[in-house]
Amino acid sequence: MATIYNVHPETPQIRRIEEIKEALQNGAVMLYPTDTVYAIGCHLTVKSAVERVRRLKQLSNDKPLTFLCSSLSNITQYASVSDPAYRIMKSLIPGPYTFLLPATKLVPRLVMSPKRKTSGIRVPNHPVCQALLKALGTPVISTSAHLPDQNNQSPMVTLERAELFDMFDSLVDIIVDDGSEPGTQVSTILDLTGDEPMMVRQGLGWEAATAWAVASETSWN
Numbered sequence: 001m002a003t004i005y006n007v008h009p010e011t012p013q014i015r016r017i018e019e020i021k022e023a024l025q026n027g028a029v030m031l032y033p034t035d036t037v038y039a040i041g042c043h044l045t046v047k048s049a050v051e052r053v054r055r056l057k058q059l060s061n062d063k064p065l066t067f068l069c070s071s072l073s074n075i076t077q078y079a080s081v082s083d084p085a086y087r088i089m090k091s092l093i094p095g096p097y098t099f100l101l102p103a104t105k106l107v108p109r110l111v112m113s114p115k116r117k118t119s120g121i122r123v124p125n126h127p128v129c130q131a132l133l134k135a136l137g138t139p140v141i142s143t144s145a146h147l148p149d150q151n152n153q154s155p156m157v158t159l160e161r162a163e164l165f166d167m168f169d170s171l172v173d174i175i176v177d178d179g180s181e182p183g184t185q186v187s188t189i190l191d192l193t194g195d196e197p198m199m200v201r202q203g204l205g206w207e208a209a210t211a212w213a214v215a216s217e218t219s220w221n
Helices: 014-025 047-057 072-078 083-092 127-136 161-168 206-215
Strands: 003-006 030-032 039-041 066-068 097-102 118-122 174-177 188-191 198-201
Touching: 003 014, 014 030, 014 127, 014 174, 030 127, 030 161, 039 047, 072 083, 072 118, 083 097, 083 206, 161 174, 188 206, 198 206
Parallel strands: 003 174, 030 174, 066 118, 097 188
Antiparallel strands: 030 039, 097 118, 188 198
16 A cells, blocks of 8 residues: 655645655655646656556656656756757746756666657646655656556546545555645647757647747747
8 A cells, every 4th residue: 555645735844755755765656746637756766666657657668758857957957958948948937848858868768768868857836846856856757647548548537536546556655645636637748859849749838838939939840
């Protein structure tokens, strides 16, 4: 059975965050709320935990994993950020956006895209996520808590919080509960690896990203 940590949604208790931090450092896999959907996550650099996340999601090693960073300056440690990419990210974070960027050597091979050497990185607008990230000083994996069905698809199923927790009780070590119900809208994905930015997926916040692009005379290819 997973250990449930009840945390305040706006001012997470320091003691609770420290307990979760220690568990993640020791290889725990968690279910936790973000500013989009509930996610499955772990410490970025604990290989055994990352491998467990991949098995849960049935993801082969050539499928990159998204991870959360605490800030734009934190992103620059794990990705090569061009001046245009920096301007775009600065205008949109924190928020429900995943940025595809060239990975630096700090990103484990098990996390990045092996062919493109890229990573998906987010800066969440979520107090619990931010508290965990700042306590750890290291990014955490973030992949949506939607498990594949028999056809290896990950359908967006709307579950109540209690149902979601029951589903993952035997699959993860930690469940972080801030009282919020699971969201159904995933993040908007922006590919910033090329000369021109591309909107790969329209998710939560895509309208704001489009409005910013129009105002700044940027075109999403």
